Amino acid sequence: MPMPPSDSSFEPKPITVSIVSHGQLALVRPLLEQLDRYSHAVVEKVVLTINIPEADALAGDIWRFPVERIVNSEAKGFGANHNGAFRHCKTPWFLVLNPDIRFDNDVLGPLRDQAAARSGLLTPRILEPGKAAPEQHRAVITPLEIVSRKRHDYVRPAVPAWIPGLFMLFRSKAYGGIEGFDERFFMYGEDFDICARLRLAGWNLQVAEDLLALHDARRASHRSKRHLYWHLSSLLRVWASATFWRYRKLPTQS
Template sequence: MAIPATTSPAVTISIVSHGQLELVRPLLDQIDRFSREQVAKVVLTLNIPESDAPLAGAAWGFALERIENAQPKGFGANHNQAFERCATPWFLVLNPDIRFDADVLAPLVALAAPDAGLLTPRILESGRSEPEQHRNVLSPLEILTRRKPGYVRPDTPAWIPGLFMLFRSEAYARIRGFDERYFMYGEDFDICARLALAGWQLQVGEQLRARHDAQRASHRSMKYLYWHASSLLKVWTSGAFWRYRRLRQKTH
């Protein structure tokens, strides 16, 4: 059954390009095709200088606000900067390589519980027919065992990666958004943990799907691998990690 559009656009979308406008263009086209009635504007951050050619001649049914950084910023800093331009009840952090085959924004907003601070559909990775499994608390043991036989997946995710994060703006503001001490990795787990510790729920649209055309830079670059490893160490030495780990042990 089709879900009626809200009376006014409910969502501001933040997309960050790292020289990826060729990926961003089809994403904007899909947002316009499937979800334009839900979207007030897209805040597009150019984290490094790049040619506008991929966007030439394009027009969409929502506003596009551009930010061009003088110096590159980290993942969290870019989205926090975009949130300053958000005046809608929902704020969507979206990777440039996410793809849609249908509207998921209206259904997600419609199913949101009053205490839902963060929502997501199920994510399909490239070449797979089943969505990514729910993730447990990000720990060394979890990383070492998650792909081994006998690993028990949680019924509800402890956290979600920063590919598609639909925040209730009130919740995002209350916890002051992403922790900018993380440059590129770890901030997605951290913000999920801090939302839960503040009393907000992570809600999954189990029947909704978005596709991820994965760009796995950490597998190709020692610089990205270093950022990944150092961010994990920051997670595991943070107070939020240990408090959230205890909370999950008590409630699951």
């Protein structure tokens, strides 16, 4: 159970967490419990965006950090929701977190502690359900790369070209400097785009190889024609962008 707030320390905490619920408060509740149990020492607050109307599955719960709610009058896209949450961020770090992320120890504190000076975005390794090993690093998305992923001789990059949007710990200075997510993307593609723009702005992407988070993947684009349409149209927007073509010419991050 969540613990009541403690007055034992008034030191500023370094991380503001942004979580968006699309009728998913039942998923958000165990995530908040885990943040409270393992990472309350580094979480200043959670900005919880209610993107569509839903029953309040969190009523009566108390955490060791405030949960500030934003209730949308109409549904917004992934980037617009997190950009809205960032306007409530006063901390040096801003964490974009999916409701279905799970962990059984403190990932946030060690992740922040590992940050190199030029790292604008950090993430742990991500383990998907039923997998024995974490997700491999992502190469630059191209039509050929997507087709090649299924080949037995496909070689994943040693350093990721982009980080999926389910667990993204941004340096607030970096996020603000590129004005956050591009809101022209609705639900897919904005994670690749923001990684590319961070790199083009001189920031690095950093993966903590020794830290692990679990993802209860839903794979909506595999089941829903509407999600598949959003996915494909976002890929076309990525490939038509100047950012994509500039990023392809950038030397691989060392």
